[in-house]
Amino acid sequence: MNRRLLASAATWGALALATVGLPAVAQTKTLKVVAHADVKILDPTFTTAYISRNFGYMVYDTLFAQDSHSKPQPQMVDKYTSSKDGKAWSFTLRPGLKFSDGAAVTSADVIASLQRWSVRDSLGRAMGAAGAEWKAVDASTFTLTLKEPFGMVLDALAKPSGYPPFILPERLAKMPATSPLPEVLGSGPFIFKRDEWVPGNKAVFVRNPQYVARSEPPNGLSGSKQSHFDRVEWLYLPDANSSVAALKRGEVDLIEQLPPDYIAPLSTDATIKIGSGGAYQGFLVLNQTFPPFDNPKARQALAHAVNQEKFTAAMGYPLNMRVTYCATYFICGGPNETSAGAEPFRTVDVAKGKALLAEAGYTGEKVVLLVPTDVPYLNAEALMTAQAMKSLGMNVDMQNMDWASIGARRAKKDAPEAGGWNVYVTVAGEFDVNSPITNAYLSAACGSSLPGWPCDKQLDELRSAWIKETDPAKRKELLDAFQTRAYQAIPYVNAGQYSAAYAARSSLKGLDKLWAGMPVVWALDR
């Protein structure tokens, strides 16, 4: 009797706790997203971290934005014109655009923002090298003049990743790009609630009442960004099991990046929808200042030993989320996909790799591979790299460390046996891979200080020509020539392409608008 009483009391106690004291925020329409990382840096011009870029899209807007076919579309811009030679441009802002503090967005804000962005971004710098000069005509009209042809003006202004050209108020944009901004103030769809920010746990956004939406529906990053939710919460839950349980329970609406291990178990749950969260490419980064990879033949040798399908399978992605073989350096399915120059590497050829390695003069010296132990998919990629290198007969020295240590180590120019390195692995999202100028390792010109220190004069010339060319047919020819040369110089080894997965409550509407791993939360509804 006493035990029954005790059990009954415990049950009622739990139920009482379960029903009282609901927080006030439950009254508002809230979207809860488990973000892929903790947002730490609130200035998207200060870091290339994807979570900071995503943060930028929540609070800032851009002049142009890519639609779901990767075509630049006007966003803050209402009308624009360009001269026949592409050297003179005029832009007019949409009427009524305001920052979240109520101040109007002006040409001066735009120009200052683009100047700050140009210091950091590869496309911005390329525009600067082409003699870009911005001038305000009036409060809402501004011009761009170029001294040299530049075929990527709209692509640059709609650049979706790396450092997107977000528009800030002039007083913030005039601050140096070498320090993070002290304030978050944009004209985007949301306002960041700094008072509710708990770094390492939660970032909160509320709908920006000053946001002026476009009339077109959301399409990629373009179109209306008018949110259906009053409030969006980004939660950072480092334990995947807890995230998945919270999604099943309905405590969260969306997991931005679902670890591959959970794809199969969740795919049978009718309350959950799993979709593609954007394409990624694996990179094997080779130090080209020390043997053996200072010799292109050694780099080609490793490329011959890499089985892309096995690499992406080892990273845990199911068959329907990985590309069996991707011939292009520029993302299969992307706007610059081409198979030029890839044929010799289509199938794994270890014998050829061994021969090339011998020609490169490799005689069994230690080759230092940095192995990240704290990021499961990168760890898998590194282990597969070790296997590929061993299959060529390389003497692999696997050095295990956390990703933070690799971040520091990869910047060292010391000899591998003196604390340097030969190989490390990483991945990059499709927007940071898909062209000769956005792909960091293909856009690094000789003299660049990108770790690995790739240098190929011929690639530099082809890249410059491709950037300047405005004729689409000639650009395609130059792109093919660029990739053909890239497969000879091997600035890095393409380890395959896979698609990250998101998981969402099936009750969420507009999931088809989620695009390429971008946080298009304004397109979602419940």
Added chain:
Amino acid sequence: MGYVLRRLLATLPVMAVVAVVVFLLIHLSPGDPAALIAGDLATVDDIEKLRGVLGLDKPLWQQFVLWIGRLASGDLGVSIFTQVPVTQLLAQRLEPTVSIAFFTMLLTLLVAVPLGTLAAWRAGSWIDRLVMLFAVLAFSVPVFLVGYLLVYAFAVQLPWFPVQGYARIADGMGAWLRSLVLPCVNLALVYIALVTRMTRATVLEVLHEDYIRTARAKGLGVLPVLGHALRNAAIPIATTIGVGIALLIGGVVVTETVFGIPGVGRLVIDSVQRHDYPVIQSVLLISAGVYVLINLLIDLSYRLFDPRIQY
């Protein structure tokens, strides 16, 4: 009072040693926050410029002097990554940690002391074996596994409590208490096992003392006898509980991670993973101070249980 002052003064050299060791350990370990901030695709030039902006290019001794100087004026510094003052980060994390520590210890006291005493009183019986079996199990099963089982049972299957997250007191008492139930039960199981075993062992020892036998021979009831026994067995139990509180304040990372609680433990781990020097240094220094203070309180509590103890 003199003793307390002496002990407090004695903490100063301890803290100084902790400050030096923590600073050196963190700065000499491999890893570079500037490289992490700049991102995977940053160039070495970008990283170097960032190191300059963050002051990480200064010699180590200069960085140490700057940190100690700021510390002396009560400034714990600013997170390299978030640019949020460390005091603010700590303030955000303190409420969840203190709440969890309080309820975990309350639960431990309410369950473990009676359970351990009962096991000692009935030593060798099935009750004793059952209690010890529970203690062994609670010790042996990993905390994260118990956490997952609790979530599955009481958050997913029976939707009584939230799967994850911490509701602040300001969000309502009900929401606050609900968010604490599973993490506190999860954590308390280990502490209950520890304190139960400690209580059983010490009470059992006291129960064999002559004065207990005399008391029982004189016909004293069970509860008064156990009361005497507990008081005499209290010092090791208090020590265990005190150490437990110190460990809880220091952070219980696994439970905080499983339940998505933004506590001090998670703050430390996140900061260590990204080499956020000002946060790690300050939080570890404060944690060391808390340990020292709790040890002092434990020592002082001994007099409550045994007035013969003099300081």
